[in-house]
Amino acid sequence: MRDEILIEAKNIKKHFPIKTGWFEEKKYVKAVNGISFHIKKGETLGLVGESGCGKSTTGRLLNGLIQVDSGSIIFNGKDLANASKQEWKKYRQKMQMVFQDPYASLSPRMKIKDILREPLDIHFKNMSSREKDKRVEDLLDKCGISRFHLNKYPHEFSGGQRQRIGIARALILQPELIIADEPVSALDVSIQSQILNLMKDLQEEYNLTYLFISHDLSVVEHISDRVGVMYFGDLVEMGTKEEIFNNPQHDYTKTLLSSIPQMIPKARRKQLT
């Protein structure tokens, strides 16, 4: 693994206002409360935490789907805070998202072929139609979906297959960073491992960098190189997978780890309440 940093978040903050009456004090939800981290090229950073702790918001901030209130995001050495629309479009090509719910993230009225061509249509206006088709077919093969299914609609696929399509869509622009927001939590456990292995294989093949957001510690343990633990908008602990799982420092991490169901109860980790 190289040590080059691909993306860095410096003290990023996002507070969402809660609507209150005219004369009441304004209140905010501190979704992301000044966190800093970086991801090196080719590694997988797992982001864990309970629901509502701001991990999905962090993913969306990195991708620019929502704007940061303060702090900066540096991608490939360039600060994205002041990037123009055109520049954002260019960055989007290099960082793609895989969403949690494969049932909702694919347009229900488009064929698989068109869903996968869409990113190419947006970013490569000059590419020939045949070349686009070829790229779509090749990638679909790699993601384990037969090219016979190109003319089908999303509702004709199972959840696992749809997530494969979602991954193929994210990869078709040949990005460097994939932000995967709970990509397997909507799937059956047996399918989860297939998708995780697919993601690992693709990472090796394309030298991808992942930000893997999940609440499921076993999943994160399986795929990550380093792990960050989030708690109420703060990044409370960060370290290599081994450090976090074998020698957690923060109390919250310890509680979190103790909640993983064990094959043999009380075998490895002490149960905390």
Next chain:
Amino acid sequence: MSNLQTETALNIEPIKTKSDHRFLQFWRLFRRKKPAVISFYFVLFLFIMAIIGPFVTPFDAAKPDYNSVLETPSASHWFGTDEYGRDILSRIIAGARISLSVSVSAVTLGAIVGSILGLISGFFGKWVDKLIMRICDVLFAFPELILAIGIVAILGPGLNNVIIAVAFFSVPSFARIVRGATLEVKEMLFVEAEESLGASRLRIMFKHVFPETLPTIIVYYTMNVGTAILAAASLSFLGLGAEPSSPDWGAMLSVSRDYIGTAFHLVFFPGLVIFLTVLAFNLLGDGLREMLDPKMKD
């Protein structure tokens, strides 16, 4: 587990089943709703009449025949004749073209303008939304027919102005209904996914959000054609639409109301046709709504 192993079953070419075609699937479900299907065939029949009507009428719809004035329905004149001896059936068939073209073009115009406004309003939100919706509120405050009468009074009588008037009062309702649908679709995950791919706002709006609002528009369109026929007929009845001599259904009613005591069929048949047409469009719209509104998913 390898990927090859897991998806082998899927790599067999799928057998083409009928269910692959969304339209056929739709039609098979639609066929079960009897009132809607009967209405659909009736509407289809009306459209065919509107196209070929003038060529198949048993008598000339405009030519007076003073030997058979105010005849009651008989074997030769099924719906009887009017005060100039013109065959009422022929006039109704010829009038289908006027009534349908006026109502369909008015609603189409209203639907296009209203849908675009609603789409913009719902998609961009903020002050654009507020502005468009407040204008719609103002238009909603007028009773529809009064508004139409006002517009025709300003522009002058005539069918083209009736089209504009009817289109005008259907704009706000389309705008409001499409805005609602847009607000719902805008929050869907696949729209966010498109945004993360780098799609422009216009592309998302027209290519991804608009198609999702189409079912709503289609349903509302169908129901509105019925209303528009009624409105156009009312305007003609008031003498603001078609010329009294033309075979417009509303104008026929208007002219023959003097004979309502003596020759009942003069009023009855045009009224019946208007009633059936509006009913058919409404039932068809109801059927479509049942099909499309609870999201024809999977």
